Amino acid sequence: MTIEVWTWPTPNGHKVHIALEELGLPYKVVPVNIGAGEQFRPEFLAITPNHRIPAIVDPDGPGGQRLTLFESGAILIYLAEKTGKLLPADPAGRYRALEWLMFQMGGVGPMFGQYGHFHTYAPEQIPYAQDRYAKEVGRLHRVLDKRLSAVSFLAGEAYSIADIATFPWIRNPERRKIDLADYPHLKRWHDTIAARPAVQRGCAVLAENQRVGGMSDQEREVLFGQTQFQAR
Structure with missing residues (x-):
């Protein structure tokens, strides 16, 4: 079954893209434009209360149940344990x-x-x-x-x-x-x-959206201003 990856082309997003490519797991990218404030949308907050990318939704989680997961490190551990790869067994x-x-x-x-x-x-x-x-x-x-x-x-x-x-x-x-x-x-x-080819593929996910040049005042406010501190 296909894993949903709610993400954006940042280092933390790339971690999960690369892991999925290395493991050969089917996944669907759900872009979350953090400069436009999409991380604050209700549908994303339903997955992660921390309004940070990345997050995943695995319809075939433990026991065959749907699993939502945020925090890139936790996601990497989960994917490694799900497949029995990329984490030493001893x-x-x-x-x-x-x-x-x-x-x-x-x-x-x-x-x-x-x-x-x-x-x-x-x-x-x-x-x-x-x-x-x-x-x-x-x-x-x-x-x-x-x-x-x-x-x-x-x-x-x-x-x-x-x-x-x-x-x-x-x-x-x-x-x-x-x-x-x-x-x-x-x-x-x-x-x-x-x-590594899988790394190259992972880094190419949403690469067309990577920042080139400066940041608009709106993006600066969303990422570093008061918007992120509002109660939700």
Whole structure:
């Protein structure tokens, strides 16, 4: 049965697109234009109370029952367990993969996001914030590079959801003024994953809607203004 993916072409959206392509699961894309405020529509809030993409609806969830799920990390774990792929079967390997998945969810994603906000989207330049998040982005790249100096992929020698979660945030490093050549082991990992056909297909989902150029005042208000803080 076909999984509905409520999504937009952001790093968190790309995680789920890539996983579905890697796993060969049938899916239908339901675009949620976050710049236009579609994440606040009742039909989306019925799936996720957090009004953030991505979210999925699986009509063939556990016990054959319909399942709705939000939070990209939770979705990746669910899809891996549903198929028995992309998550090591042995307990130690499983926890290693989950460890690096949580590293992405709690570190790479939020910190890279803050870098992007204060360097690109904030209405005023705040040097302290820009410096803080630039240094943290560099630090996180060093942590990843050190890990990947010892193993092929984040969880070890096997490609897993930890890699799928992290890759969309590492691609396009120029947006964070990062040269991956300064992190050779991370670059090797990045280039290996970028060459995977399923990854290329996943990153192409809704690619025509990816932002090119500046942001309108309306989009800025929807994404960073008071609109997101209204009670719903």
